[in-house]
Amino acid sequence: MQVFETTVVLQGNGEIDMKNRKVNIASEVEKTIRLADKMAPLEVNPLFRVRLMQRIEQEPRERTHSLDFRLAFIALLVIINLGSTVLSLQTKKQQATAMSSEVLENLSDDYTNQEFAYYDQTNENQTP
Amino acid sequence: MASKDKLFRSLVAEHQEMVVNTCYRFVFNREDAEDLAQEVFVEVFRSFEQFREEAKLSTWIYRIAVTKSLDHLRRLKRKKRFSSLKRVIGIGDPAEEIAAPLHDNPADACTDSERTGILLDALSTLPENQKTAFLLSKQEGYSNQEIADILKTSVSAVESLIHRAKKNLHDKLYKYFTDH
Numbered sequence: 001m002q003v004f005e006t007t008v009v010l011q012g013n014g015e016i017d018m019k020n021r022k023v024n025i026a027s028e029v030e031k032t033i034r035l036a037d038k039m040a041p042l043e044v045n046p047l048f049r050v051r052l053m054q055r056i057e058q059e060p061r062e063r064t065h066s067l068d069f070r071l072a073f074i075a076l077l078v079i080i081n082l083g084s085t086v087l088s089l090q091t092k093k094q095q096a097t098a099m100s101s102e103v104l105e106n107l108s109d110d111y112t113n114q115e116f117a118y119y120d121q122t123n124e125n126q127t128p
Numbered sequence: 129m130a131s132k133d134k135l136f137r138s139l140v141a142e143h144q145e146m147v148v149n150t151c152y153r154f155v156f157n158r159e160d161a162e163d164l165a166q167e168v169f170v171e172v173f174r175s176f177e178q179f180r181e182e183a184k185l186s187t188w189i190y191r192i193a194v195t196k197s198l199d200h201l202r203r204l205k206r207k208k209r210f211s212s213l214k215r216v217i218g219i220g221d222p223a224e225e226i227a228a229p230l231h232d233n234p235a236d237a238c239t240d241s242e243r244t245g246i247l248l249d250a251l252s253t254l255p256e257n258q259k260t261a262f263l264l265s266k267q268e269g270y271s272n273q274e275i276a277d278i279l280k281t282s283v284s285a286v287e288s289l290i291h292r293a294k295k296n297l298h299d300k301l302y303k304y305f306t307d308h
Binding site: 031 | 137156162170246266305306
């Protein structure tokens with residue numbers, strides 16, 4: 001009977017602890033969300049407008065500078081592209097010339113071969 | 129040109145407080161908020177001719193402020209991801225781990241900084257439209273109609289966004305405090 005009563009008391013304590021914990025969590029959540037309401041409005045720095053106007057006065061110059069850089073970068077890209085195209089065309093041309101000269105050389109080699117020199121040989125044989 | 133300058137100066141004078149505070153809502157940091165506000169006004173100055181009067185001028189300016197703030201948060205997120213990657217590789221800079229102060233008053237910083245960090249983390253997990261609607265609704269001067277104009281949506285959609293943001297935030301924070 002005493003064991004049963006102790007178990008009931010312990011269970012009761014556990015439930016109370018659980019309930020307290022839930023209440024604590026809920027209050028923490030509320031406090032945290034309330035921070036967004038609590039935020040006091042900022043007084044704007046008196047130098048804010050002065051700094052802003054300085055920045056605005058520098059603005060057109062900065063913009064033209066950035067435009068210059070952009071133009072220079074685009075020009076550089078175009079030059080690189082053109083250069084690489086010219087280079088690749090030149091190498092192709094060189095390769096083509098090399099190949100044609102090689103073919104011509106092979107052909108001339110083939111026709112100067114002894115096996116094809118039949119007429120020359122017969123001519124040589126016929127002469128006394 | 130002189131009239132444009134004059135108009136711009138009066139615009140800055142009229143809206144600087146609202147713009148700085150809007151950015152502050154998003155970044156929770158004075159210096160960053162002022163830097164962002166400067167960027168907002170530079171953008172306003174640059175694209176002043178492109179303003180089509182489809183919306184109120186103030187709405188257009190606050191929309192730029194929201195966009196710049198969200199961009200800043202995205203950049204921070206990327207930086208955080210990159211620095212954690214660098215830490216994994218072993219080339220991380222420990223100075224990057226030191227957070228910027230969130231308060232001008234050190235006493236507030238002691239009591240609230242941890243909680244603010246938790247709130248910021250929870251906010252960063254919200255979808256951008258929910259986060260924007262929620263944060264703007266917490267700032268004085270923004271009606272639901274104005275938030276709807278900034279987000280280019282209806283008032284009922286804004287109400288729904290705020291409701292969902294609060295619920296998501298609550299759930300995320302509840303989970304955080306249960307786990308810790």
